[in-house]
Amino acid sequence: MQNLGQLIQTGDWKGEKHVPVIHIPQDIKVGESFELKVSIGDEIKHPNELEHHIKWIKLYYFKEDGKFPVEIASFDFVSHGEAGVITEPVGSVNVKLNASGFIYALAYCNIHGLWENKAEIKFN
Amino acid sequence: MQNLGQLIQTGDWKGEKHVPVIHIPQDIKVGESFELKVSIGDEIKHPNELEHHIKWIKLYYFKEDGKFPVEIASFDFVSHGEAGVITEPVGSVNVKLNASGFIYALAYCNIHGLWENKAEIKFN
Amino acid sequence: MQNLGQLIQTGDWKGEKHVPVIHIPQDIKVGESFELKVSIGDEIKHPNELEHHIKWIKLYYFKEDGKFPVEIASFDFVSHGEAGVITEPVGSVNVKLNASGFIYALAYCNIHGLWENKAEIKFN
Amino acid sequence: MQNLGQLIQTGDWKGEKHVPVIHIPQDIKVGESFELKVSIGDEIKHPNELEHHIKWIKLYYFKEDGKFPVEIASFDFVSHGEAGVITEPVGSVNVKLNASGFIYALAYCNIHGLWENKAEIKFN
Ligand SMILES: [Fe+3]
Ligand SMILES: [Fe+3]
Ligand SMILES: [Fe+3]
Ligand SMILES: [Fe+3]
Numbered sequence: 001m002q003n004l005g006q007l008i009q010t011g012d013w014k015g016e017k018h019v020p021v022i023h024i025p026q027d028i029k030v031g032e033s034f035e036l037k038v039s040i041g042d043e044i045k046h047p048n049e050l051e052h053h054i055k056w057i058k059l060y061y062f063k064e065d066g067k068f069p070v071e072i073a074s075f076d077f078v079s080h081g082e083a084g085v086i087t088e089p090v091g092s093v094n095v096k097l098n099a100s101g102f103i104y105a106l107a108y109c110n111i112h113g114l115w116e117n118k119a120e121i122k123f124n
Numbered sequence: 125m126q127n128l129g130q131l132i133q134t135g136d137w138k139g140e141k142h143v144p145v146i147h148i149p150q151d152i153k154v155g156e157s158f159e160l161k162v163s164i165g166d167e168i169k170h171p172n173e174l175e176h177h178i179k180w181i182k183l184y185y186f187k188e189d190g191k192f193p194v195e196i197a198s199f200d201f202v203s204h205g206e207a208g209v210i211t212e213p214v215g216s217v218n219v220k221l222n223a224s225g226f227i228y229a230l231a232y233c234n235i236h237g238l239w240e241n242k243a244e245i246k247f248n
Numbered sequence: 249m250q251n252l253g254q255l256i257q258t259g260d261w262k263g264e265k266h267v268p269v270i271h272i273p274q275d276i277k278v279g280e281s282f283e284l285k286v287s288i289g290d291e292i293k294h295p296n297e298l299e300h301h302i303k304w305i306k307l308y309y310f311k312e313d314g315k316f317p318v319e320i321a322s323f324d325f326v327s328h329g330e331a332g333v334i335t336e337p338v339g340s341v342n343v344k345l346n347a348s349g350f351i352y353a354l355a356y357c358n359i360h361g362l363w364e365n366k367a368e369i370k371f372n
Numbered sequence: 373m374q375n376l377g378q379l380i381q382t383g384d385w386k387g388e389k390h391v392p393v394i395h396i397p398q399d400i401k402v403g404e405s406f407e408l409k410v411s412i413g414d415e416i417k418h419p420n421e422l423e424h425h426i427k428w429i430k431l432y433y434f435k436e437d438g439k440f441p442v443e444i445a446s447f448d449f450v451s452h453g454e455a456g457v458i459t460e461p462v463g464s465v466n467v468k469l470n471a472s473g474f475i476y477a478l479a480y481c482n483i484h485g486l487w488e489n490k491a492e493i494k495f496n
Contacts, residue, residue, distance in 0.1 A: 004432065004476040004488045005380035007441055033212055050298055055326065055443070060376065063207045068485030069379055070207040071427070075217065076198040076324075078303065082358050083187045083194040084222040088157055093199065094212040104376040110330050113440030116376045128308065128352040128364045129315055132253035143300040174422055179319070179450065184252065192361030195303070200448075202427065206482050212281055233455050237316030240252045281460055311455045318455040322448040323465065331435045331442040332470040336405055341449065342460040 008106070008114045017044040018112055020057055020105035020118040023092075030098055030123045036072070037092035038105045046089065052111045053080045054089035061097065061105040061121075069104060097121065132238045141168040142236055143227035144181055144221065146243040147216075152166070154222055154247045160196065161216035161228045176235045177204045178213035184228040185221065185245075193228060221245065256354070256362045265292040266360055268305055268353035270367040271340075278336065278346055278371045284320070285340035286353045294337065300359045301328045302337035306353040309345065309369075311341060380478070380486045389416040390484055392429055392477035394491040402470055402495045408444070409464035410440075410477045418461065424483045425452045426461035432476040433469065433493075441476060469493065 013019035038057050040046055046054060051108040056076045060069040075091030089107070100122045107115045137143035147161035162181050164170055170178060180200045184193040199215030213231070223247045231239045261267035271285040286305050288294055292303060294358045308317040323339030337355070348370045355363045385391035395409035402442040410429050412418050418426060428448045447463030460481070472494045479487045 001434070001474050001491065001492070003380070003382060004441065004478055004490065005377035005382075007434070008375070008377035008380075010375060010377075035214075051146050057220075061203070061207060061209050062373070062379070066207055068481075068483070069376065070482070070485070071202040071480055072209055073202055073211050073215070074200040075215070076200075077217065078195040078197055079185070079219075079358075083185060083190055083192075085185050085194050085196055086220040087197050088218040088220070090216075090218040091160075091197070091199070092214075092216045093201065094214040095203075096210040096212070098208040104374050108377055108443055109440075110327075111440070112443070113442070118373060118376065120373070125310070125350050125366060125368070127256070127258060128317065128354055128366065129253035129256035129258075132251070132256075133311070134251060134253075186249070186255070192356070192359070193252065194361070195356055203482075222299075226249050230252055232317075232319055234318070234451075235316070237318070242249060242252065244249070252402075265448055283462075298404040309451070309455060309457050314455055315392070316455075318457050320457055321450055321459050321463070323463070324446040325465065326443040326445055327433070327467075331433060331440075333442050333444055334468040335432050335445050336466040336468070338407075338466040339445070339447070340462075340464045341447065342462040343451075344458040346399075346456040 008116050010116050012065040014043045015057040017041055017046045019108055020107045020115065020117045022103050022105050022117060024119055024121055031096055033094045033096050035092050038094045040089040040107055047079060048086055048088060050080045055108045055110055057089060057091055057105055057107045061101055063099050066101060132240050134240050139165045141165055141170045142233055142239040144239065144241045146227050146229050146241060148243060148245055155220055157218045157220050159216050160219045164213040164231055172204060172210055172212060172241045174204045179232045179234055181213060181215055181229055181231045185225055187223050187225040190225060256364050258364050261366055262291045265289055265294045266357055266363040267298055267365065268355045268365045270353050270365060274368060279344055281342045281344050283340050284343045288337040288355055295338060296328060298328045303356045303358055305337060305339055305353055305355045309312050309349055311347050311349040314349060380488050382387045382398060382488050386415045389413055389418045390481055390487040392479045392487065392489045394444055394475050394477050394489060395495055396491060403468055403469050405466045407464050412461040412479055420460060422452045427480045427482055429461060429463055429477055429479045433473055435471050435473040438473060
């Protein structure tokens with residue numbers, strides 16, 4: 001049987017609706033706070049109902065010359081119709097970093113399992 | 125001994141740095157997605173370090189004529205210095221509602237406990 | 249409108265199926281690890297299906313002469329039928345305490361909102 | 373750069389203190405509730421302090437002939453010294469399954485990143 005790491009799926013978010021899209025502002029600076037956003041369904045909407053939805057997205061940072069990913073934040077999308085509330089799989093936090101590296105997003109669909117994406121983050 | 129509900133603190137966020145601030149856009153419409161944001165420290169910064177930080181904020185919705193609060197989303201601010209990452213207590217999600225009501229925010233500081241705030245949400 | 253703290257419900261778990269039951273072993277000792285367990289539905293089962301279930305339970309500790317509740321652990325019950333998995337609202341962790349006080353449990357039902365209970369913890 | 377899945381580490385829990393140990397009772401039956409437990413440090417203790425600790429463990433189920441892992445539960449170990457509380461990385465829930473398969477555990481150390489383990493679950 002495969003390891004869990006091997007079961008994490010990925011792909012091009014323009015064609016695969018589960019892949020999280022990482023949004024990094026253009027003009028970020030070392031040690032200055034910026035808004036780090038992640039979303040699912042930018043191109044093709046993912047279902048968002050009780051029977052089938054994205055439950056959570058986590059964000060990680062892997063520092064250049066680092067050894068391990070560090071968890072930045074975790075978003076739980078809790079409501080899928082209760083009292084008419086629909087929470088969409090879009091989350092953002094503010095974060096400060098002091099070096100270039102990579103941002104990873106890990107997402108979980110209650111039907112289609114685990115999905116990831118990554119984006120380079122480069123300070124000048 | 126008091127109940128936990130009685131131990132949840134509140135106040136004016138302009139003077140008390142733990143109180144979450146709920147940001148609701150002006151021009152929201154019934155059934156249309158909007159960005160619901162919550163932040164701590166808009167006026168007076170809360171410490172954000174390993175020894176003392178905001179761990180999470182949850183958002184709830186109480187529908188007019190509703191009976192119970194419904195959890196919308198939950199933000200975990202995970203990193204407080206690991207690999208130089210500082211996650212700030214600011215989170216947002218996208219949400220659709222179909223009636224007016226109240227938004228509640230509940231936050232947890234690892235030293236000063238539970239804090240809440242509320243904001244009315246009114247569709248025309 | 250009431251505060252969120254005032255919306256947290258409680259009652260006798262023998263008659264009200266949402267109230268979490270806190271299980272503390274008899275023979276606990278200061279500074280020694282013990283299993284702290286919380287469960288919902290010990291007497292009257294709560295529904296456990298996609299449409300209606302307990303989403304999470306959190307545990308807090310309020311030290312005698314303390315000022316604020318400290319979060320011990322949080323259990324998310326994620327699966328409610330996916331691939332046939334039914335996760336029941338029963339969770340436990342191991343914990344060490346160095347003083348008497350109170351344990352609080354806070355639980356969330358996706359239909360009936362927030363519920364709490366408390367139990368005294370006394371070291372000799 | 374590697375994918376996040378490739379950064380999830382594993383090993384023999386008897387020699388590597390980060391690897392979660394999955395405890396499945398001997399006499400489980402299809403459709404009957406059993407206690408599913410996971411722990412870290414059964415053989416070699418992992419540090420458990422503010423600067424270095426296990427933040428969470430998640431449990432997944434992969435049904436035989438299934439296609440995707442399904443998240444069962446998630447344990448957050450929140451307190452690492454606040455008010456003297458030490459939460460240990462040991463968690464359990466009750467679960468019902470209706471087919472054999474695999475249980476996965478995924479854990480996060482704030483210093484050493486993501487770790488996994490798996491165990492077969494076989495009904496007769
Ligand atoms: Fe899906
Ligand atoms: Fe504080
Ligand atoms: Fe209920
Ligand atoms: Fe470690």
